[in-house]
Amino acid sequence: MNIKTQEISMSILKDKGVKLFIKRIDQSHEYISGNKLYKLKYNLLEAKRQAQSTLLTFGGAYSNHIAATACSAKESGFKSIGVIRGEECFPLNHTLNFAKEQGMEIYYLNRDRYRLKNTDEFICELKQKFGDFYLIPEGGSNSLGIRGASEIIDSNDVQDFICCSVGTGATISGIIRSADGRQKVIGFPAIKGFTQLESDISCWSNRSNWELINNYVCGGYARINKALLDIIYTFYETYNIPLDAVYTGKMMLGILDLVFKDYFPRGSSILAIHTGGVQGNKGMVERLGIKLPS
Numbered sequence: 001m002n003i004k005t006q007e008i009s010m011s012i013l014k015d016k017g018v019k020l021f022i023k024r025i026d027q028s029h030e031y032i033s034g035n036k037l038y039k040l041k042y043n044l045l046e047a048k049r050q051a052q053s054t055l056l057t058f059g060g061a062y063s064n065h066i067a068a069t070a071c072s073a074k075e076s077g078f079k080s081i082g083v084i085r086g087e088e089c090f091p092l093n094h095t096l097n098f099a100k101e102q103g104m105e106i107y108y109l110n111r112d113r114y115r116l117k118n119t120d121e122f123i124c125e126l127k128q129k130f131g132d133f134y135l136i137p138e139g140g141s142n143s144l145g146i147r148g149a150s151e152i153i154d155s156n157d158v159q160d161f162i163c164c165s166v167g168t169g170a171t172i173s174g175i176i177r178s179a180d181g182r183q184k185v186i187g188f189p190a191i192k193g194f195t196q197l198e199s200d201i202s203c204w205s206n207r208s209n210w211e212l213i214n215n216y217v218c219g220g221y222a223r224i225n226k227a228l229l230d231i232i233y234t235f236y237e238t239y240n241i242p243l244d245a246v247y248t249g250k251m252m253l254g255i256l257d258l259v260f261k262d263y264f265p266r267g268s269s270i271l272a273i274h275t276g277g278v279q280g281n282k283g284m285v286e287r288l289g290i291k292l293p294s
């Protein structure tokens, strides 16, 4: 894949003597959100190896992973089933509409039933309903997903700090595994539940050259505030870089605030991973009537 890394020039960066680069894995595919493409890669290969014809996965109604799975399944010749948390709503939002257009079969589960999704009993029920399938967990976050995410960075990415947004922690775990021991990986959670995230990432990455910084959740998953929107508008207007409001905008808000607070030593360099997710902005625009890049 031909992935571009751009340097961001901003007066605060110059003042503080740090360099900031952004790796545009959001551009690795026209429709599939950056990190989700990486997390699906080995899952699709495994589904092929098992000679499965159908992929089944889980997600919320605005999920980047649902959109990515629908599109990847179509491209790779699989049928796909998306099990969606919540009730059916009309008109379909942008994400589910897209997933349907890609041929995904959508199946809704109320929130109580959705919580059971990882139990053997429930998966058995799904197999009775849909026939056999290859199961991809929510977010694509299994060991094959982490293996795929470990390909997000490589030996050309030599910056001192690598930053990314964190949902389940699978993506950062892959990045931590590929980072050089002298690099530090910093994760910015987009969801609450810090302790669980830390223990999952410890377990998945099995290394210690990382840290989670929890001050930029902006009130919780898919919540927004003015500081977040300001960063998103600045990046779009000044650098023509669309950030999403759920993940990458919060990461960038965190990075720039840490620069301001002298977290990064003078002379150091930072690589921010643009994990994608911009399709999710459309849903936010639909729901909240605000302006966001797409």
Ligand SMILES: *Cc1c(COP(=O)(O)O)cnc(C)c1O
Residues within 6 Å of the ligand: 033, 035, 036, 064, 065, 139, 141, 165, 166, 167, 168, 169, 170, 171, 172, 244, 247, 248, 275, 276, 277, 278
């Ligand atoms: C899903 C997602 C994440 C979080 O990835 P995890 O592997 O669940 O931590 C980060 N950024 C974007 C844009 C995403 O869509």
